Structures are given as C-alpha cells and as structure tokens.
Amino acid sequence: MHIQVNGESRQVHEEMNVTDLLRDLQLNVERVAVEVNLEILDRRDFDAKTLQEGDRIEILSFIGGG
Amino acid sequence: MNDDRLTIAGREFRSRLWVGTGKYKDFVETKKAIETSGADVVTVAVRRVNVTDRNSENLLDYLDPKQYTILPNTAGCYTVEDAVRYARLARAAGVSDLVKLEVIGDERTLFPDTAGLIEAARILIKEGFVVLPYTNDDPIVAQKLVDIGCPAVMPLAAPIGSGLGIRNPYNLKIILETVNVPVIVDAGVGTASDAALAMEYGADAVLMNTAIAGAKEPIAMAEAMKYAVEAGRLAYKAGRIPRKLYATASSPIEGML
Numbered sequence: 219m220h221i222q223v224n225g226e227s228r229q230v231h232e233e234m235n236v237t238d239l240l241r242d243l244q245l246n247v248e249r250v251a252v253e254v255n256l257e258i259l260d261r262r263d264f265d266a267k268t269l270q271e272g273d274r275i276e277i278l279s280f281i282g283g284g
Numbered sequence: 285m286n287d288d289r290l291t292i293a294g295r296e297f298r299s300r301l302w303v304g305t306g307k308y309k310d311f312v313e314t315k316k317a318i319e320t321s322g323a324d325v326v327t328v329a330v331r332r333v334n335v336t337d338r339n340s341e342n343l344l345d346y347l348d349p350k351q352y353t354i355l356p357n358t359a360g361c362y363t364v365e366d367a368v369r370y371a372r373l374a375r376a377a378g379v380s381d382l383v384k385l386e387v388i389g390d391e392r393t394l395f396p397d398t399a400g401l402i403e404a405a406r407i408l409i410k411e412g413f414v415v416l417p418y419t420n421d422d423p424i425v426a427q428k429l430v431d432i433g434c435p436a437v438m439p440l441a442a443p444i445g446s447g448l449g450i451r452n453p454y455n456l457k458i459i460l461e462t463v464n465v466p467v468i469v470d471a472g473v474g475t476a477s478d479a480a481l482a483m484e485y486g487a488d489a490v491l492m493n494t495a496i497a498g499a500k501e502p503i504a505m506a507e508a509m510k511y512a513v514e515a516g517r518l519a520y521k522a523g524r525i526p527r528k529l530y531a532t533a534s535s536p537i538e539g540m541l
Contacts, residue, residue: 224335225332243335244338245333245335246342249342249344249378250333251330251373251374251376251377251378253373258372258373259376260376261378276332277333278331278333278373278377279330279331279333279344279377280328280330280342280343280354280374280377280379281305281329281330281331281343282304282305282306282308282314282328282329282343283304283305283306283329283359284357284359284445284492284493
C-alpha cells in the first residue's frame with residue numbers, strides 16, 4: 219500500500235504499524251514525534267497504530283534553532 | 285556565583301546565558317560552542333526528519349538531554365494554530381513540557397504577533413505546558429503574559445539575528461520593574477557588551493544564537509558571552525554608582541603641598 223511520509227509517497231507492506239515504519243527508516247523512537255493524518259501520537263501508541271492506505275505521516279525531531 | 289541560581293517553574297538553572305543551536309557549521313562546532321558558553325539551557329527547533337538520508341545525525345546525539353535543558357521553540361510559526369501544533373509536537377518528541385513560544389508577525393522583522401502569542405500561550409498553559417514566550421519589548425504585553433500564567437517572559441533586545449543590541453532600554457527597564465517573574469532578554473544581542481548591559485539592567489538571563497554562531501570565531505565568542513553575562517550579573521548585584529554630570533576626585537586634596 220501507499221502512504222505519505224514527510225510529503226513523499228512510500229510503498230509499505232500491509233499491517234505496518236508506526237514502530238515498524240520508524241524501524242524501517244532507522245529512526246530512534248525516543249527522538250521523534252509522529253503525526254498521522256494531523257493527529258499527534260503518544261509514543262505509547264506507536265505499536266497499536268496500524269497504518270492505512272493513503273495515511274499522511276509526519277515524522278519530526280529536534281534540529282538546531284534559536 | 286554558584287549560589288546565584290535562576291529558578292523558573294520549579295526548575296533551577298546554573299547559567300544565566302541561554303543559547304540557541306542554529307546556524308553552526310556542524311554538530312561538533314555546536315557542541316563545542318555550547319560547552320564553552322557554560323549554558324545549561326539550549327533552544328532547538330522542531331522540523332521534519334530527513335527520511336531519505338539514513339545516516340543523518342541527530343542533534344541530541346551531541347547534546348545530552350540529561351545534561352542540558354532542551355527548550356524547543358515554535359520558530360517559523362505565523363499563526364496560533366501552527367505554534368500550538370509545533371509545541372505539541374515538541375512535547376511528543378519527548379523532552380519536557382517546556383516551550384519557547386514564538387508566534388511571528390512579519391517576515392522582515394520577525395517581530396512577535398503579540399495578540400497571537402497571548403492566545404497561543406493561553407491554550408498551551410491550559411494543556412500543562414511551561415510557556416516561555418518570545419515577546420516584544422512591550423511592558424503591557426509582558427504583564428498580560430504573566431497574568432495568564434507564563435512563569436517567565438522573554439522580551440527581545442532587537443530583531444532576531446540583527447545584532448543591534450538593546451534598542452529600547454527604557455521599555456526593558458520598565459518590564460524588569462513591573463513583572464514579578466524572571467525576564468530573559470531574547471534576540472538581537474550583537475556582542476559581549478550588549479549581553480553585559482542586559483544583565484546590568486537586571487535581566488535574569490540572556491538568550492542568544494546568532495551572536496555566537498555567526499561570529500568569526502564562534503567558540504571564542506561563546507567564551508566572551510559567558511564572561512559578559514557573569515560580569516553583568518555581578519555588576520547588577522554590586523550596584524553601580526549614580527551618574528553625575530561633574531567630576532568627583534578620587535584622590536584626596538588633604539596632604540597636598
């Protein structure tokens with residue numbers, strides 16, 4: 219199925235949850251915030267959140283700023 | 285200076301110099317400058333991660349959140365909705381409830397939209413955030429922010445990144461006299477004397493980024509700023525002499541030939 223991650227289309231397998239996606243992207247679960255279809259997820263819900271076709275996912279973290 | 289700690293919302297801070305982490309050439313320089321500055325509060329921005337470059341490093345690999353208080357900002361947000369969204373994302377990224385709240389009103393000046401700032405602060409405070417608002421040098425707005433529950437206010441010295449120094453010392457002095465929370469002078473510092481002056485006026489801390497990161501030698505400037513803030517604080521506590529129009533001799537007349 220197709221999902222949007224940070225504005226880019228991505229092909230992922232069915233039944234994938236947020237933890238799986240972060241692992242695929244080699245991102246540290248402790249260092250990111252995840253929004254699915256404009257809803258911010260609690261980190262404790264990453265496992266339970268199964269992704270659906272067409273989901274729009276934003277993954278953010280801290281960068282240098284003032 | 286060790287017992288001269290700054291307390292905000294129950295959190296104690298050792299250093300009165302707070303620093304940003306933007307505009308450095310790399311994370312190694314960022315880390316070195318921040319270590320040299322002695323700061324224990326560092327600001328960060330919240331942005332999309334690079335999902336295509338899997339080797340991209342994370343800022344927090346260089347700045348241990350156990351060692352530093354990470355203060356996420358809402359820089360780049362021009363609406364209440366965006367600022368609130370970024371603050372929530374920052375909290376979800378899991379460091380703390382602290383947020384340096386910015387609602388920007390204009391691209392050229394980056395001056396705060398103070399009406400939006402108050403509205404966003406109200407929403408976030410209700411959600412349990414510790415809101416440290418980047419505000420104008422306006423005493424009325426500063427007091428309103430305190431009234432709605434901000435545990436500190438962060439008035440600007442001058443536009444962000446401008447290096448102009450304190451443009452309105454009299455308003456800043458009024459803010460320092462009127463609000464009963466810590467005042468952190470944020471943005472516009474150009475060099476060490478600007479930071480020292482803010483502290484001499486009685487500011488509780490100074491927050492800067494470009495003044496250090498944009499200097500020819502950022503590490504050296506970080507050290508200069510550390511001393512400037514300490515010197516300014518000491519001078520404030522020591523109490524300066526009054527200004528007088530005419531001279532007062534330092535050497536006695538008595539005993540002269």
